[in-house]
Amino acid sequence: MKHVLFVDDEQRILDGLRRMFRPMREEWHAVFAPSGQAALDELAKAHFDVVVTDMRMPGMDGVQLLSEVRKRYPSVVRIVLTGQSDRETTLRSLGQTHQCLSKPCDPDELKRTVMRAVALRELLVNESIRSLVAGMQSLPSVPTIYNALLSEIESPKSSMESVANIISQDIGMTGKVLQLVNSAFFGLPKAITNPAQAISLLGLDTVKALVLGIHVFSAYRGAQGSHFQIEALWKHSLATGKLARMIVEQEHGLPNVADSACTAGLLHDVGVMVLAANIPEYAGDILQSAKLPGTNLSDVERERLGATHAEVGAYLLGLWGLGDSIVEAVAFHHAPTQCLNRTFGPLTAVHVANGLVREDLTGKEESLPPRVNDDYLRALGLADRLPRWRELYRRSLEMEVAHD
Numbered sequence: 001m002k003h004v005l006f007v008d009d010e011q012r013i014l015d016g017l018r019r020m021f022r023p024m025r026e027e028w029h030a031v032f033a034p035s036g037q038a039a040l041d042e043l044a045k046a047h048f049d050v051v052v053t054d055m056r057m058p059g060m061d062g063v064q065l066l067s068e069v070r071k072r073y074p075s076v077v078r079i080v081l082t083g084q085s086d087r088e089t090t091l092r093s094l095g096q097t098h099q100c101l102s103k104p105c106d107p108d109e110l111k112r113t114v115m116r117a118v119a120l121r122e123l124l125v126n127e128s129i130r131s132l133v134a135g136m137q138s139l140p141s142v143p144t145i146y147n148a149l150l151s152e153i154e155s156p157k158s159s160m161e162s163v164a165n166i167i168s169q170d171i172g173m174t175g176k177v178l179q180l181v182n183s184a185f186f187g188l189p190k191a192i193t194n195p196a197q198a199i200s201l202l203g204l205d206t207v208k209a210l211v212l213g214i215h216v217f218s219a220y221r222g223a224q225g226s227h228f229q230i231e232a233l234w235k236h237s238l239a240t241g242k243l244a245r246m247i248v249e250q251e252h253g254l255p256n257v258a259d260s261a262c263t264a265g266l267l268h269d270v271g272v273m274v275l276a277a278n279i280p281e282y283a284g285d286i287l288q289s290a291k292l293p294g295t296n297l298s299d300v301e302r303e304r305l306g307a308t309h310a311e312v313g314a315y316l317l318g319l320w321g322l323g324d325s326i327v328e329a330v331a332f333h334h335a336p337t338q339c340l341n342r343t344f345g346p347l348t349a350v351h352v353a354n355g356l357v358r359e360d361l362t363g364k365e366e367s368l369p370p371r372v373n374d375d376y377l378r379a380l381g382l383a384d385r386l387p388r389w390r391e392l393y394r395r396s397l398e399m400e401v402a403h404d
């Protein structure tokens with residue numbers, strides 16, 4: 001049984017929602033509250049999986065309510081329904097909400113969004129990590145990229161292209177702009193997976209407001225005793241994204257598949273960042289012990305935390321409303337055979353790219369367990385392609401050296 005709380009000060013809207021969810025009462029337990037305070041009272045009485053609230057309400061508004069929910073019940077999924085005139089408030093609500101849907105809302109869209117949010121919870125069984133991820137307002141950025149963005153934005157000559165170029169290099173910034181642009185609030189028909197396209201849709205003024213006014217981005221500050229190096233993760237992620245795009249292009253995939261693969265490659269290890277930035281034991285002991293010969297990070301994570309960085313990252317990006325193909329690629333990048341989808345796509349490209357980029361970093365692939373899963377490639381009928389993709393990567397590295 002899924003427990004959903006709807007909050008709206010207009011009785012007419014609550015009645016509409018009640019009618020909409022009545023046929024699903026076997027699986028869904030829906031409760032309706034006429035104000036923010038009434039919603040908090042309901043939350044104090046019973047457990048809810050999802051809260052869907054109106055933005056403009058007398059007394060406590062939607063943003064105030066959701067920020068309270070975030071503090072008191074961080075694992076609850078927070079969705080806001082908002083009108084076009086509330087653009088400014090919607091931007092300000094970014095840290096408190098997981099997703100924004102536009103009003104009047106399409107019943108199917110609402111059902112789909114709530115169902116997807118609830119289904120995602122199954123990815124992460126550990127309740128305390130689920131709370132941690134759902135409570136995250138933003139992701140830290142690589143300090144040099146963050147500073148480059150600040151000086152670009154403050155420069156009188158800043159342009160959309162240069163800003164987009166900087167943002168699309170950074171894991172945290174890319175995740176956040178995609179969350180914003182994919183909220184149904186912007187009414188865009190298709191899932192946007194390319195950060196540069198996201199920025200041109202948002203416009204330079206909105207991006208400036210996000211950075212300077214609302215401070216949605218921040219530079220990562222490493223803690224003492226931490227074995228987490230954001231620059232190293234970033235280089236690995238960028239290389240994975242680039243190679244994933246090249247693999248899709250070599251296989252004549254559609255441009256939107258190449259965009260998704262590239263973005264999923266950039267974001268695939270975002271879970272490492274989430275865990276390292278929030279759990280001191282992870283940045284210290286867990287990352288350290290995963291480096292010992294014969295161990296692998298996912299096994300250590302599973303044993304010590306009951307969740308892997310792949311699951312954590314996929315859960316975060318799913319909550320933020322990023323497209324299924326990206327969430328799937330992130331969730332299964334180390335275990336692609338666990339994914340039910342058996343066609344070539346972003347997951348294939350990211351899994352292979354991550355494996356090949358790691359091979360190169362260690363430089364001793366013979367002694368390590370194979371990083372690219374042959375069974376998976378065989379199931380897709382692509383086992384013979386791996387040498388070509390390895391060659392593609394090798395050539396791209398040579399080109400980079402030649403350009404330096």
Ligand SMILES: [Fe+2]
Nearest residue numbers: 268269333334
């Ligand atoms: Fe990974």
Ligand SMILES: [Fe+2]
Nearest residue numbers: 236268269354
């Ligand atoms: Fe990786």
